[in-house]
Amino acid sequence: MPVTSTVSASGKDITIKITGRFDFAVQNEFRDCYHGTSPDDGVSFTIDMHKASYMDSSALGMLLMMREHLGGNNANITISTSSADISNILTVANFQSLFKIS
Amino acid sequence: MNENTLTVLVADDDVTNRLLLEAILRKEGYDVIHAEDGREAVEVFERERPDLVLMDIRMPELDGYQATELIKAMSGDVFVPVIFLTANSDIDSMVKSVEAGGDDFLAKPYNRIQLQTRINALMRIRELYSTVRLQRNELIQHQKRLERERQMAKRLFANIIHTGSLDQPNIKYLLSPMSLFSGDILLAAPKPSGGLHVILGDFTGHGLAAATGALPVSSIFYGMTAKGYSITEIVTEINTRLKTILPVDMFLAACLIDIDTTTHTLTVWNGGLPPLLVYDTRQLAISLRIPSQHLPLGIIDGESFSRRVEVVGIHQGDRIYICSDGVLETQNRQGEMFGQDRFDALFESKLAPQALFDTILGRLSDFQAGSLQQDDVTLLEICYDQSSLEQRAGTIEEEAGGRGRLSAAPSSWRLGLTLTADLLKVLDPLPLLIQALMDLQGFRGQRQQLYTVFSELYSNALEHGLLKLDSSLKANASGFVEYYQAREQRLAVLSKGEIRIDIHHQPDAGGGRLTIAIEDTGNGFDVNSALLPLTENLGHAGRGIQLLRSICDEVTFQGSGNRVEVVYRWR
Numbered sequence: 001m002p003v004t005s006t007v008s009a010s011g012k013d014i015t016i017k018i019t020g021r022f023d024f025a026v027q028n029e030f031r032d033c034y035h036g037t038s039p040d041d042g043v044s045f046t047i048d049m050h051k052a053s054y055m056d057s058s059a060l061g062m063l064l065m066m067r068e069h070l071g072g073n074n075a076n077i078t079i080s081t082s083s084a085d086i087s088n089i090l091t092v093a094n095f096q097s098l099f100k101i102s
Numbered sequence: 103m104n105e106n107t108l109t110v111l112v113a114d115d116d117v118t119n120r121l122l123l124e125a126i127l128r129k130e131g132y133d134v135i136h137a138e139d140g141r142e143a144v145e146v147f148e149r150e151r152p153d154l155v156l157m158d159i160r161m162p163e164l165d166g167y168q169a170t171e172l173i174k175a176m177s178g179d180v181f182v183p184v185i186f187l188t189a190n191s192d193i194d195s196m197v198k199s200v201e202a203g204g205d206d207f208l209a210k211p212y213n214r215i216q217l218q219t220r221i222n223a224l225m226r227i228r229e230l231y232s233t234v235r236l237q238r239n240e241l242i243q244h245q246k247r248l249e250r251e252r253q254m255a256k257r258l259f260a261n262i263i264h265t266g267s268l269d270q271p272n273i274k275y276l277l278s279p280m281s282l283f284s285g286d287i288l289l290a291a292p293k294p295s296g297g298l299h300v301i302l303g304d305f306t307g308h309g310l311a312a313a314t315g316a317l318p319v320s321s322i323f324y325g326m327t328a329k330g331y332s333i334t335e336i337v338t339e340i341n342t343r344l345k346t347i348l349p350v351d352m353f354l355a356a357c358l359i360d361i362d363t364t365t366h367t368l369t370v371w372n373g374g375l376p377p378l379l380v381y382d383t384r385q386l387a388i389s390l391r392i393p394s395q396h397l398p399l400g401i402i403d404g405e406s407f408s409r410r411v412e413v414v415g416i417h418q419g420d421r422i423y424i425c426s427d428g429v430l431e432t433q434n435r436q437g438e439m440f441g442q443d444r445f446d447a448l449f450e451s452k453l454a455p456q457a458l459f460d461t462i463l464g465r466l467s468d469f470q471a472g473s474l475q476q477d478d479v480t481l482l483e484i485c486y487d488q489s490s491l492e493q494r495a496g497t498i499e500e501e502a503g504g505r506g507r508l509s510a511a512p513s514s515w516r517l518g519l520t521l522t523a524d525l526l527k528v529l530d531p532l533p534l535l536i537q538a539l540m541d542l543q544g545f546r547g548q549r550q551q552l553y554t555v556f557s558e559l560y561s562n563a564l565e566h567g568l569l570k571l572d573s574s575l576k577a578n579a580s581g582f583v584e585y586y587q588a589r590e591q592r593l594a595v596l597s598k599g600e601i602r603i604d605i606h607h608q609p610d611a612g613g614g615r616l617t618i619a620i621e622d623t624g625n626g627f628d629v630n631s632a633l634l635p636l637t638e639n640l641g642h643a644g645r646g647i648q649l650l651r652s653i654c655d656e657v658t659f660q661g662s663g664n665r666v667e668v669v670y671r672w673r
Contacts (some may be wrong), residue, residue, distance in 0.1 A: 057427075059349070061307075061351030062351060064350050065351045066323070092374060092375070092376065094354065097406075
């Protein structure tokens with residue numbers, strides 16, 4: 001499964017794990033992971049990209065959709081990655097100003 | 103004849119057989135027509151266009167095979183089933199029937215039920231065939247219409263998003279869209295004050311949707327550049343517009359640059375594109391790298407949008423490179439990407455500067471080696487050649503002027519304006535002022551000259567009068583950078599002072615006489631040094647006054663040098 005999500009026992013933390021290519025092909029699976037959550041639910045999201053091999057600009061667009069859905073500036077989303085390529089893509093787009101990146 | 107009744111042609115030279123078949127068919131509710139030999143069968147078919155043919159094989163004139171071939175050729179892409187009537191079912195005649203285009207066989211003696219079943223099966227195929235044909239024709243029509251629309255849209259796009267100013271000897275570029283429409287844009291426009299604005303952008307996605315976003319970008323870019331706005335203002339405007347019109351998951355990664363031939367500076371705003379590189383052709387090495395420092399355009403709006411630009415000095419012969427990420431993400435057969443490291447390495451091989459661009463293209467295509475293009479690819483090289491860049495400014499179109507009175511007779515008017523420190527901090531008044539003059543009087547063909555006059559007068563009043571910047575800093579190109587940094591810092595904290603502008607126009611011998619006075623509340627400057635003979639005043643700093651003198655009929659400094667009055671005659 002390229003996209004899986006896990007909910008913590010409290011229900012307040014959701015981790016979305018992406019394996020392989022993060023691009024338009026996983027659009028629906030990715031959206032399903034956060035679509036049931038509303039900005040008022042106080043849920044923190046972590047996008048785990050340690051196992052992701054690649055992301056393209058449509059994936060950046062998908063992250064922006066998620067952020068918008070979860071309340072824009074009030075959204076609580078952390079992107080976690082150890083890949084230099086993915087960090088570079090996020091940095092070039094200056095996404096550190098919109099998301100927490102660890 | 104009932105519209106839904108099927109007509110069957112019976113071709114047989116034996117009258118008994120014909121009558122027998124006709125009786126069976128009529129009983130089943132078909133209309134029957136007949137022919138006595140092959141030639142008549144073809145003639146009757148051509149005239150009556152029946153829905154089905156029962157064909158005897160051995161007949162005079164033409165035999166059943168020949169008649170069938172002719173009938174099949176005549177029916178074109180309409181399926182008219184032909185059933186062969188055979189005395190025996192020998193393999194040889196079966197093969198020949200199929201070769202002639204026959205669809206089924208019926209062996210004598212004829213059986214009513216067998217005949218009915220065969221006809222029903224073939225009619226179902228005929229119906230299926232006609233549905234497919236109808237859908238195929240609709241598809242072909244649809245495709246033709248779509249292609250026409252696409253071609254028309256492409257021409258429209260090409261006219262709006264023209265790349266006219268890119269076709270200059272000192273600019274090389276590659277625009278390689280992966281489909282008919284590119285999600286990458288590359289635009290260049292000369293500035294009214296000399297030099298060039300360029301934008302290279304990459305929309306999320308490809309094709310028509312991505313290309314549509316390019317329309318507002320190009321109209322803002324060309325319109326505001328011609329009116330004299332800076333890239334800071336242009337990038338802010340583009341961002342605001344895109345934020346309004348683009349869906350949340352779509353944005354424009356872009357790099358805007360301003361190449362200024364008066365100050366020898368390069369001003370860069372890079373949001374989301376790979377680093378801009380400057381290649382020093384004397385050292386044969388990359389001398390500068392300006393990475394993306396902002397979010398791409400169309401994502402956030404208002405206060406949080408970062409309009410900060412980087413200003414650097416630039417030398418004659420320097421080469422500037424900007425590319426879309428499609429260049430770095432070009433893939434080889436193994437799915438490996440070209441990447442920034444390979445790109446940078448191309449600049450380390452000490453190649454002759456004029457060979458660099460073609461070398462980059464060559465390496466990219468070798469790397470890709472026939473594997474499929476995955477993204478729009480755009481690469482730009484600009485050689486900083488002062489003379490060709492200045493020449494280009496001379497060709498600026500009156501793109502921004504259209505709204506004003508086109509050929510108003512010169513009239514008499516006066517315009518006074520006081521700009522306070524609060525206003526100066528947030529607004530560059532020149533584009534608005536020039537536009538107001540164009541609207542008032544319609545100075546056709548004078549925009550660029552007027553722009554230069556106002557821009558020199560205004561920067562003198564602001565930079566020396568109010569901000570007290572020392573123009574001796576500008577003696578060399580690196581001082582320029584320092585100078586403009588100081589300008590930005592001091593302007594941000596400016597709390598008092600004013601610039602007063604008084605413009606007076608009078609008709610004068612077939613044209614007009616425009617008197618412009620600009621006064622600032624600063625201390626003025628050493629009038630005598632500015633009046634030094636031209637030979638002693640050739641540095642960067644003296645250029646403004648020389649320029650004014652070359653355009654205006656009179657230039658006078660008044661007061662303690664804090665008031666400058668010029669007279670500009672036009673016809």
